[in-house]
Amino acid sequence: MKIIVDAFGGDNAPLEILRGCRRAADKLGVSVVLAGPEDEIKACAKENKLSLEGMEILHAASIFQMEYEPVTILREHNDTSMAAGLKALAGQGCDASYDAFVSAGSTGALLVGATLVVKRIRGVRRAAIAAVMPTGERPFVLLDAGANSECTAEMLGHFALLGSTYARHVLGTQNPRVALVNNGTEENKGGPLQQEAYALLKAKANINFIGNIEAREIPLGGCDVAIADGFTGNVILKLYEGMGKLFMGGLKGLFLGSPMGWLAALPAAPGLLKLKKQMDYKEYGGAPLLGINGVVIKAHGSSDAKAIFHAIRQAKACVEGGIVESIKEGLKA
Amino acid sequence: MKIIVDAFGGDNAPLEILRGCRRAADKLGVSVVLAGPEDEIKACAKENKLSLEGMEILHAASIFQMEYEPVTILREHNDTSMAAGLKALAGQGCDASYDAFVSAGSTGALLVGATLVVKRIRGVRRAAIAAVMPTGERPFVLLDAGANSECTAEMLGHFALLGSTYARHVLGTQNPRVALVNNGTEENKGGPLQQEAYALLKAKANINFIGNIEAREIPLGGCDVAIADGFTGNVILKLYEGMGKLFMGGLKGLFLGSPMGWLAALPAAPGLLKLKKQMDYKEYGGAPLLGINGVVIKAHGSSDAKAIFHAIRQAKACVEGGIVESIKEGLKA
Numbered sequence: 241m242k243i244i245v246d247a248f249g250g251d252n253a254p255l256e257i258l259r260g261c262r263r264a265a266d267k268l269g270v271s272v273v274l275a276g277p278e279d280e281i282k283a284c285a286k287e288n289k290l291s292l293e294g295m296e297i298l299h300a301a302s303i304f305q306m307e308y309e310p311v312t313i314l315r316e317h318n319d320t321s322m323a324a325g326l327k328a329l330a331g332q333g334c335d336a337s338y339d340a341f342v343s344a345g346s347t348g349a350l351l352v353g354a355t356l357v358v359k360r361i362r363g364v365r366r367a368a369i370a371a372v373m374p375t376g377e378r379p380f381v382l383l384d385a386g387a388n389s390e391c392t393a394e395m396l397g398h399f400a401l402l403g404s405t406y407a408r409h410v411l412g413t414q415n416p417r418v419a420l421v422n423n424g425t426e427e428n429k430g431g432p433l434q435q436e437a438y439a440l441l442k443a444k445a446n447i448n449f450i451g452n453i454e455a456r457e458i459p460l461g462g463c464d465v466a467i468a469d470g471f472t473g474n475v476i477l478k479l480y481e482g483m484g485k486l487f488m489g490g491l492k493g494l495f496l497g498s499p500m501g502w503l504a505a506l507p508a509a510p511g512l513l514k515l516k517k518q519m520d521y522k523e524y525g526g527a528p529l530l531g532i533n534g535v536v537i538k539a540h541g542s543s544d545a546k547a548i549f550h551a552i553r554q555a556k557a558c559v560e561g562g563i564v565e566s567i568k569e570g571l572k573a
Numbered sequence: 574m575k576i577i578v579d580a581f582g583g584d585n586a587p588l589e590i591l592r593g594c595r596r597a598a599d600k601l602g603v604s605v606v607l608a609g610p611e612d613e614i615k616a617c618a619k620e621n622k623l624s625l626e627g628m629e630i631l632h633a634a635s636i637f638q639m640e641y642e643p644v645t646i647l648r649e650h651n652d653t654s655m656a657a658g659l660k661a662l663a664g665q666g667c668d669a670s671y672d673a674f675v676s677a678g679s680t681g682a683l684l685v686g687a688t689l690v691v692k693r694i695r696g697v698r699r700a701a702i703a704a705v706m707p708t709g710e711r712p713f714v715l716l717d718a719g720a721n722s723e724c725t726a727e728m729l730g731h732f733a734l735l736g737s738t739y740a741r742h743v744l745g746t747q748n749p750r751v752a753l754v755n756n757g758t759e760e761n762k763g764g765p766l767q768q769e770a771y772a773l774l775k776a777k778a779n780i781n782f783i784g785n786i787e788a789r790e791i792p793l794g795g796c797d798v799a800i801a802d803g804f805t806g807n808v809i810l811k812l813y814e815g816m817g818k819l820f821m822g823g824l825k826g827l828f829l830g831s832p833m834g835w836l837a838a839l840p841a842a843p844g845l846l847k848l849k850k851q852m853d854y855k856e857y858g859g860a861p862l863l864g865i866n867g868v869v870i871k872a873h874g875s876s877d878a879k880a881i882f883h884a885i886r887q888a889k890a891c892v893e894g895g896i897v898e899s900i901k902e903g904l905k906a
Contacts, residue, residue, distance in 0.1 A: 376819050386756060389764050423719060423807040431722050431804060455811035459819040471764060474756040475805055476812060478788035483816040486709050486792040490851070491824075518823070 241269075242296075242338045243555050244328055247276035248303040248321040250344025251542045254284045257344065258292075260548025265294050267549075270556050273298050273338065275328070276321035300324035306541075310348030314356055322349060326357040329534050340535035340555035342526065344543040350536065351387050351529060358534040361564065363571040366391075367531035368399045368470070369538060370406055371477050372524045372554075375461040381407050381416075382458075382466045385527055386474035393436035396420070396467050397444065401570050402530035403465035404447045409561035410528075410554075411464075419453035419463035421472055426452070433469065441467070446573050484519045491516075522547035525554030530567070535559055574602075575629075576673045576888050577661055580609035581636040581654045583677025584875045587617045590677065591625075593881025598627050600882075603889050606631050606671065608661070609654035633657035639874075643681030647689055655682060659690040662867050673868035673888035675859065677876040683869065684720050684862060691867040694897065696904040699724075700864035701732045701803070702871060703739055704810050705857045705887075708794040714740050714749075715791075715799045718860055719807035726769035729753070729800050730777065734903050735863035736798035737780045742894035743861075743887075744797075752786035752796035754805055759785070766802065774800070779906050817852045824849075855880035858887030863900070868892055 245261050247254045254276065261272045274281050275298040285292050304313060304320040313323055322345050328334050329341045341358075343350050351367065360367055368384035381403045388395065400418050407416035420437055422430045427438055429452055441449040453462050455476065468476065517523055526539035526547070535558040539551040578594050580587045587609065594605045607614050608631040618625050637646060637653040646656055655678050661667050662674045674691075676683050684700065693700055701717035714736045721728065733751050740749035753770055755763045760771055762785055774782045786795050788809065801809065850856055859872035859880070868891040872884040 376822060389756060421808065423722060423804055455808040456815035456818075458812065459815040471756055472805060472808055475754065475788040475808060479791065479809060479812050480816065482789040482792040483813070483820075485789075487816075487820040487852075489709060519820075 241556060241559055242271045242273055242336070243552055244273040244275050244298060244325045244338050244341045245548070245552065246321045246325050246341070246343035246345055247274040247281050248345070250539065252544055253344065254281060255288055256544045257548050258285055258288070258290055259545035260543070260552065261295060262290055263545060263549045264552035268553055268556055270552065271296070272552065273328075275325040276300055276303070298324055298328055304345055304349055306346055308346070308349065310346060310352045313349040313353045317349075322346070323353060323357075326353045326536075329536070330358045332357065339559045340537065342537045342539055342548070342551045342555050344526075344539035344541055344548065344551075347386065347538055350538055354529050354532045354534075354536045358532050358536060360531055361533045361567055361571065364398055364402070364531035364567075366395050366398070367529050368402060369527045370403055370530045371473075371527045372411070373477070373480055373521070374518050374524065375459050377461040378413065378464075379411065379524060380458070380461070380464050380466060381411070382468070382473055382476055383530060384468065384470040384473045385477045386470050387529070388470040390471070391433065391469035393433060393440050396433070396437040396469070397440045398531065400441055400444065400447050400449065400465065400467050402567060403467065405566045405570050406528065406530060406563060407464045409563055409566045410557050413464045415448050416464035417450045418447045418465040418467060419450050421455060421458070421466055421468040421476070422452035423454070424452065425454060437467070446570060481521060484521070488516065488519065523550060526551035528554070528558055528563070530563075533564060535563065574889060574892055575604045575606055575669070575671045576675060576885055577606040577608050577631060577658045577671050578881070578885065579654050579658050579674070579676035579678055580607040580614050581678070583872065585877055586677065587614060588621055589877045590881050591618055591621070591623050592878035593876070593885065594628060595623055596878060596882045597885035601886055601889055603885065604629070605885065606661075608633055608658040609636070610634060631657055631661055637678055637682050639679055641679070641682065643679060643685045646682040646686045650682075655679070656686060656690075659686045659869075662869070663691045665690065672892045673870065675870045675872055675881070675884045675888050677859075677872035677874055677881065677884075680719065680871055683871055687862050687865045687867075687869045691865050691869060693864055694866045694900055694904065697731055697735070697864035697900075699728050699731070700862050701735060702860045703736055703863045704806075704860045705744070706810070706813055706854075707851050707857065708792050710794040711746065711797075712744065712857060713791070713794070713797050713799060714744070715801070715806055715809055716863060717801065717803040717806045718810045719803045720862070721803040723804070724766065724802035726766060726773050729766070729770040729802070730773045731864065732800050733774055733777065733780050733782070733798065735900060736800065738899045738903050739861065739863060739896060740797045742896055742899045743890050746797045748781050749797035750783045751780045751798040751800060752783050754788060754791070754799055754801040754809070755785035756787070757785065758787060770800070779903060814854060817854070821849065821852065856883060859884035861887070861891055861896070863896075866897060868896065
């Protein structure tokens with residue numbers, strides 16, 4: 241399996257990306273292909289004594305900067321590591337065949353590029369960003385986490401199929417419970433979008449729609465797939481992250497704030513580490529762009545080596561789970 | 574100061590309500606007026622050996638049940654404790670004068686009733702539910718937390734004034750930072766509602782508008798007043814609650830899950846209690862209905878005595894802070 245990684249996406253590129261790729265190449269049994277300026281990749285690896293053994297380089301002359309407009313990716317910035325990775329995944333301009341692309345770069349550009357180059361699966365109106373997030377029990381998938389600020393009920397219907405397929409085939413959740421994020425559980429809750437989407441989801445035979453969910457129940461494991469428009473989904477994703485930071489900060493202060501703190505932390509250490517691990521977004525990989533005709537993973541912009549490693553692990557799981565084929569089959573049904 | 578409390582609102586009425594009122598009457602120097610069926614209030618107090626000394630009873634024949642349609646409050650359910658409290662606050666059918674009303678009953682009915690009976694402040698198009706919520710530092714106000722699923726930019730502009738006035742006059746925040754919840758910080762982010770509201774808020778001279786805020790920054794203390802439509806605000810409010818439960822549950826499991834747990838908890842206990850207190854919505858009182866021409870506080874439906882006590886404390890702070898008059902002055906400016 242060949243997974244292309246954008247060596248120049250995100251705040252900590254290229255060093256942390258290369259470190260994550262090294263770990264993935266060593267531990268996951270996948271071939272990692274580094275997209276970016278060849279000289280810089282080699283110089284960074286050399287300087288940091290990182291071996292590139294077993295990894296290919298997909299040369300690209302430049303880097304897509306965060307301040308660029310997403311829509312320019314295939315015009316002015318067609319020679320960037322992100323554009324090169326997407327084109328290679330789509331089989332453009334190369335003989336080799338690749339299985340997935342991972343980038344911690346601009347979300348907007350990745351979405352535009354993936355849609356235009358790798359293209360959408362036939363029958364999907366818009367691709368969605370699917371975020372895999374923790375609960376007290378097993379993780380759940382939230383989509384759309386921010387690709388489409390404004391959505392139609394039909395789009396939410398597609399998202400339900402995409403998310404359900406991901407939960408089943410990649411996370412291994414049996415008969416995933418799909419819920420619509422709403423301001424109450426009753427059928428008539430929400431605005432016209434939610435009411436129309438409710439009726440549509442209820443009528444779908446190939447998903448396990450359990451009705452509306454209030455945001456309170458999401459972190460407590462109330463559903464396996466949470467469906468929302470991209471604006472609401474983005475608020476949920478980011479609030480999750482902020483609340484995690486707040487609590488982890490509070491926990492840290494708890495133990496380090498007093499002279500007895502270290503003493504207190506000692507017996508609690510295994511549990512603390514478990515809680516921290518459970519709440520750490522880096523453990524969950526990135527956010528797959530679902531609805532795209534190929535495996536494309538958006539890693540968090542501030543990804544370090546661990547986050548990149550898990551995003552590559554997730555890409556591998558998507559390929560092995562046959563996510564793209566499964567979505568195609570689901571759309572036919 | 575006379576504060577009317579709906580003795581029959583919420584999941585734990587009437588006993589927990591009476592207990593909270595007893596504590597408030599003893600500790601806050603306010604006169605508590607209990608709205609509800611007089612016989613039942615007296616019977617509950619007697620059975621539980623609770624003194625009603627110094628408290629008045631505002632008799633109402635029946636109780637507004639959660640399953641009733643909110644709009645029926647002034648028609649079929651005009652004789653309920655909630656309707657009686659609102660009418661007394663508005664000075665209808667009584668000679669006495671009251672300063673505030675607190676209820677843990679149906680949010681929808683309280684909003685409809687307050688709007689029709691106590692009425693809106695002239696110039697305010699729609700009242701908003703303002704939730705006071707914790708951050709790592711001082712609390713912030715979120716509005717609208719659920720009164721209006723669909724909003725116009727003009728409404729969001731009013732909410733900014735309402736929330737800003739509350740933060741200044743009740744929470745004591747100097748020059749409160751008002752932010753618009755959005756999916757990015759740039760001016761052009763969000764849909765038409767956010768873009769229009771941004772322009773409107775930027776042009777307002779009497780609020781300290783700091784621009785868009787991403788949900789990630791809210792719990793970290795990024796603003797003092799968070800403005801959102803009622804759908805988004807409701808998602809934020811409820812996710813806050815759910816995340817709090819998740820973390821507190823995790824923390825509990827941490828210490829109680831192992832034989833060494835109790836030992837670990839001992840030195841950390843003061844810090845743990847502080848963190849728990851900081852995250853406990855009950856400490857923050859209820860949610861004032863801002864824009865109403867009187868002080869009306871919606872307490873959490875599952876309020877216990879502590880939550881009711883804090884909601885009464887908050888009602889007192891609203892009266893003392895002259896919130897209604899301050900909003901009127903702000904609207905004139």
